Amino acid sequence: MLFFNPCKIEVLYFHSKYLRRPPPINGVVVGNTNVLPSSKVRNIGVVFDPIMKMEKHIYTVCKSVSYHLRNIKHIQKFLTKNALLKLVHALITSRLDYCNAILYGLPACRLNRLQLWLPIDKRITFKILLITYKALHNKTPEYISQLLTSRSVNCSGSMRSTTNRFILSVPASRLKTYGDRAFSVAAPRLWNTLPSLYP
Structure with missing residues (x-):
């Protein structure tokens, strides 16, 4: 129907x-x-363009954040510090964090506009690693978990236990512009750079 x-x-x-x-x-x-x-389409709040430059999406986010910052500034003196923090998180931080993993791999010159508020590149990396962690612990939909494959590596002459550390296989990527930004490629690369919890 x-x-x-x-x-x-x-x-x-x-x-x-x-x-x-x-x-x-x-x-x-x-x-x-x-x-x-x-020339652009919106899907679940993200603005896509034909070559995935994401400039229009970044512009939209910056415009929204600036609008809310101006409004918050007008009422700031009437708010307690705790209320102000909650308002900033609800209206500003949430917009900067929403679907920000899709911005992974973009040149710094495009992310600079978002850097005015937060270290957006680190928050993007954190978001991808968080999704990766959840995928490895069966806390994401199966179609995300299936994008990751773990493997064992020989470390200092002994096999590293998968309970200590997951080493993920990085699939080959032919398209450096788009392929390296895909979750199936970016997630294993970022995950494998994390320091081991065990010597």
């Missing part, structure tokens, strides 16, 4: 930034409506 709403359907054609002339797309027919490709 589900129906498409042609007014809310968006089409985006992803392609490599090195592709000079993307193949022309006249649109996608949904029911009786021909939906033309867009």
Whole structure:
């Protein structure tokens, strides 16, 4: 009993930034409506662009954060410190953290706008490592856990126990622009750089 709403359907054609002339797309027919490709689409609050530069998404986040910061500043003197911290976390930090793992691998020049508020690159790394930890302990959907494969390594002549440390296999990535940013590649690389808890 589900129906498409042609007014809310968006089409985006992803392609490599090195592709000079993307193949022309006249649109996608949904029911009786021909939906033309867009230069950006929004999905679960994230703004995507054709070559995943994420500039429009970063702009949207910065605009939202600036708007709320201005509003908080106007009422700051009426709030207790505890209430102010809760408000900043609810309206600012939550927006900077929301789906920020998708920004992994972007050049620093794009993340600099978000760096004005928080060390966003470290928060992105933390988010990916947190999801990785949950995936290794069966606290994520199966489709995420299946992206990770653990292996044993020989450390100082002895096999490192999987109860002490998971070493994850890093799959080969052909597309350095997009492939290295995929969770299946980024998560094992970041996880394997963590220091061991045991000598």
